Amino acid sequence: MPSLKFSWGFDPPHQSDTRTVYVANRFPQHGHYIPQRFADNRIISSKYTVWNFVPKNLFEQFRRIANFYFLIIFLVQLMIDTPTSPVTSGLPLFFVITVTAIKQGYEDWLRHKADNEVNGAPVFVVRSGCLVQTRSKNIRVGDIVRVAKDETFPADLALLSSDRVDGTCHITTASLDGETNLKTHFSVPETSVCQSVSQLEALQAVVECHQPEADLYRFVGRITVTQHGEEIVRPLGPENLLLRGARLKNTKEIFGVAVYTGMESKMALNYKCKSQKRSAVEKSMNTFLLIYLGILLSEAVLSTILKYAWQAEDKWDEPFYNQKTEQEKNSSSILKFISDFLAFLVLYNFIIPISLYVTVEMQKFLGSFFIGWDLDLYHEESDQKAQVNTSDLNEELGQVEYVFTDKTGTLTENEMRFQECSINGVKYREVNGKLVPEGLTEDSPDGSTAHLVTMPHVNHVNSFTASRFLIEVLFLQAVSLCHTVQISYDQADCLVGGDPFSHANGFSSSSMEYYASSPDEKALVEAAKRIGVAFTGRNGETMEIKTFGKCEKYKLLHVLEFDPNRRRMSVILQTPSGGKLLFTKGAESAILPFSSSGEIEKTRLHVDEFALKGMRTLVVACRHFSPEEYIDVDKRLTAARTALQQREERLQEAFSHIERDLQLLGATAVEDKLQDKVQETIEALRLAGIKVWVLTGDKHETAVSVSLSCGHFHRTMNILELLQQRSDNECAEQLRRLARRIKDDHVIQHGLVVDGASLSLALREHEKLFMEVCKNCSAVLCCRMAPLQKAKVVRLLKTSPEKPITLAVGDGANDVGMIQEAHVGIGIMGKEGRQAVRNSDYAIARFKFLAKLLLVHGHFYYIRIATLVQYFFYKNVCFITPQFLYQFFCLFSQQTLYDSVYLTLYNICFTSLPILVYSLFEQLVHPHVLQSKPGLYRDISRNSLLSFRTFLYWTLLGFCHAFVFFFGSYILMGEDTTLMGNGQMFGNWTFGTLVFTVMVVTVTLKLALETHFWTWMNHFVTWGSIAFYFIFSLFYGGIIWPFLHTQDMYFVFVQLLSSGSAWFAIIIMVITCLFPDVVKKVIYRHMLPTSTQKSQVTGTRFKALKTSGR
């Protein structure tokens, strides 16, 4: 323990690699112990407290560039003599900050509520010799906690004892990783005897373990129990650790010592990571903001320069009627210059749309509900609806160019059905619960062998068939013993008996259900049971099987767990006759090389044949140990398992020592059914211009045949292969050959098959060449992929020069890397647990839902948000350009054109709601049309609605409209003839109000022109906004406001409206603004219609048909 000793000199516990936990906090009496400090068991998922909410939330909000910008503007307004009052930018900023703060505060309040519930939950802790009820948050590391049946564990506990004699318990980790199977956890024999509080009180034990880490499946530690003055050291692994959040099942109660508490528990560590993905729209939004900032700065600079050019002459600078104040005269010219520049900055600052971010946020937050609400994305069988984990990426769904999909569980059901097997070189097929050799039917005369398997009691067998029978039985036994399947009995049984294993022998087989984390295993065990070798239970360290009605008990000595690198698992058993036997099961590439006997070649052939049919294959082998061998094996395993340092490596070493010289028994083939409508979905994605890549861990033949059956590869496709490349040069050569073939033959479509090994070669040196080939293939299939490689492929595509938008779909833990790497990660709520779903951005129940998610929702969200962004910039250009133009007529004196209240409310009241409602409900094309014509997806690909051209169009449109408002009003009033019937005159505020009125109406109607889907809400907010503007203005101008020190707007609006000319002017200016836009739209629609526009026509016809059909 060198590291531990080293750490004793330091106080901070995280400095050392391990933590020492004294069970029940009984610290050693002798003094060289310095207690380590651990976190308490409070779970804090909330971000804020009542006290720090305001400062912390403000700090976080002002880290956003836009908010910070407006804060600066606000501060500038406070400091210098500005044309507009600080309120004009302070109030919108306050509004935006408040809305965001309310949203975040509400979310945090929910989290607080959940936290309090969790932290206040009652738990039982052993303290000073008795069981004390306390709150969950009071648990300290070292406390002994009692957990009763069906309760969740309040902290990460090392299991000490259960009410069972062997000290085991069952748990489910459904809430952690979604695996619903029962898992057995163990306690070490020395502590498992302490089943009562008094016995625990006498327990002297120390747990040493690693510092907390997020990996749910890793726990390395050891427990030192002092019994009768003698220290016994036992290893602790994940099977001894009960994770917080897991639930105790089938066990009355357990005692455990808390090792990781609160925020240091594995569950808490796992919830911390949140994806920080940003959508392409947000990126272009930021670019646009920068451009606008540029416009703002150049307008301010230009105005400042022009101001000084004008001021050069005294008669303009300071005519007799408008003398400067003393202060103005005395301040230094540099200071004045700077303050002038800042004043212009303040005057024009509204060109940066302040409410853009908050509107986008609300749009995304509210809009994302539609995905969850969609009935078409709801899966009846599993009662799962689509789930949105991040609403930040909604529009990215409309931009996908590459889809990376996992195969098992994503394209397929992950519902395994045992189909065939190969035993000792003979192929069998399962027919009605019987194994029938290949080429024979059940009734054929030569079918005796088949009957042999099923009816072993028949005695007239010759020696040949006897040996064959033996090996068949051994094969079936291997299948039914080498696994981690759990048995659960139905509910009634459980309630009565409590412990199902107490009547393990009396069960009826119908009430028994297998639970397995891997569906393959479950299918195999079930198949073995059908055939006659039934796994009936695991009782402590013995496994029971019924071989053709005869009960056999095997003592389970060791389990060599499955891991994705080894791709196999093994069990070491003691047979009823006392022999030590190893069964191993795994991928053919993981077993065949280590097999020394058996029909290796024939089996390999059969495995390939199975794979060609698209079935998943596993190879089964065994090894008999002599007693001496076993002692060696046992020693190695125990040593590796108790090691504190480099345990994993040492275990791997031990495993590879044990799993060799295998006797090959045979192979199994399990069929995994394709999911519903996979072919249609892939076809739709392809038509939408999305390239689909299938990434799978399966072997090449299986993968290709599944690819063909799911329509990923066509029969007409020219399939290129990049397989089993051993060296760099070879790989490069092959790549070049493929590139040439594509060039020669560019008429037909190409499909590419790559395997993991070749891929890593190709990626290492020939990325460019490889990308070249890939881009020209319409379908790519990568097989034999390790999880890390999946993520790597995604990253490669993501960072290629075109920077395409990628989407990854997967259902298993092995897809998490790729899901997190891709721009959009989609989890399939399948059978392989919740990990993919938890790490995904969106989760759907079936692959087929992807089509609607992308083609309809993605399309909608993209159109909505793109228009939202463009419109925001447009309306702010309209807003502020007249202000800029006005400076040319007021000596660049920074006089505002509009009243402060109008400046303040323009973005937050007069024009905010229509665009929000538009961005929630707009449907450019009918959803059915979008789904039936995937080609429409191409219309919005590559961020086309936010391209620089469209942005320029909207900005120029904004400028043009602003020119019309301003110069229209200018010409109307320019000669300054009266506009009223009584000869009275208007002033500057009336002029500004006229421009503002025209602007509000035009800007609102411009959005109305963009709206293609007018629900009652659109009508309400569009006409409501205009009406609100008029009513508000009448009200605002109708009162002498007691707290304002100027009454500039008093009756200005009423006077404006009392002028007939003003009405005529408003109408003509609005029409002049919108009318060219309408003409442009119509002409483009007729001359260069996009397919979206064409389908709008069919969409309406579709609707008309539907309504007429009803």
Added chain:
Amino acid sequence: MMASSYNAKDEDGHHSGSVSHGGAGTAKSKKPDNTAFKQQRLPAWQPILTAGTVLPAFFVIGLIFIPIGIGLYVTSNNIKEFEIDYTGVNVDSPCYTCANNFSWNSTTSCSCTVNFTLEQPFENNVYMYYGLSNFYQNHRRYVKSRDDRQLNGDATALKDPSNDCEPYRKIGVETIAPCGAIANSLFNDSLELYYVEPSGALNAVPLAKKGIAWWTDRNVKFRNPAGVDLPTAFKGTAKPVNWRKPVYELDPSDPDNNGFINEDFIVWMRTAALPTFRKLYRIIHKNQSSTSTLPSGRYVLNITYNYPVLSFDGRKRMILSTISWMGGKNPFLGIAYITVGSICFFLGVVLLIIHHKYDTRSNSADIPN
């Protein structure tokens, strides 16, 4: 479609019983509601801008706008307007001496007389404006240089007006009433109009000085401070620097038009939007007799020249104008309506051709896939 989904739900119910799926039977189904709102199926009007739908609108706009435009244009053309510049820039202009000998200190006012002829008689009410050019009433420093509270008769503001009035806030210890640059620069030329009878006699044209300011300004926004009479009310305040007389002597003849509620003052206080502006000065009401308000003939304009504009290249004008319901002479609206209406009509024709040539229906068949 609805029916099928309900069937499926029943099926689901049966399933959950047999499949031991973590008590799916008892848990409430997560199935989303089949409402129009949640399924984004709200009834909606889906307009599409095609030539077919836009065409009628264009023709209608064209057909409505052209007559309106013609109407507006004719109305504007019927308005008579007469404008004369009396600044006195040229040596031969009558006000040249007054303009060039201007001094803030002079106690005697300078007068000049401008003769002009109206070719046509002006009917109905005639409005007399003065116009200033190059006068930036919309300069920021100028616009804000006022205190509306003081002008509203607020006693505290009268004695302690807003700092915005600087540098026209105080003279020594006395506050200026009305304070600020706008008030200080009140236009103080007086204009008198005489009709030259064919006999040669000068006949003064009656000029009404009330009704030139907004009713709300005169009655609500502007109020004199409380006091027995105006001089007491304004006691302790100084007159603006440029003024010759205090605010309570603006119109001693009419107490209802004196002090802050003097209409000339109120009109001036409404700052103009642009550097060239007009302000209503007087109204010449229609005669009860049938003769025109201002018959054609020779007129004499008597100017008391108090207001210097040459220092900033300014110009002063006197304008006489009749008025219609839409205001003064302003051909812009009429021209705009006629132009837009004709363009609409023309484009309507163009679109009609497009509509016939490129029928959308025939195009819709070849959508990819």
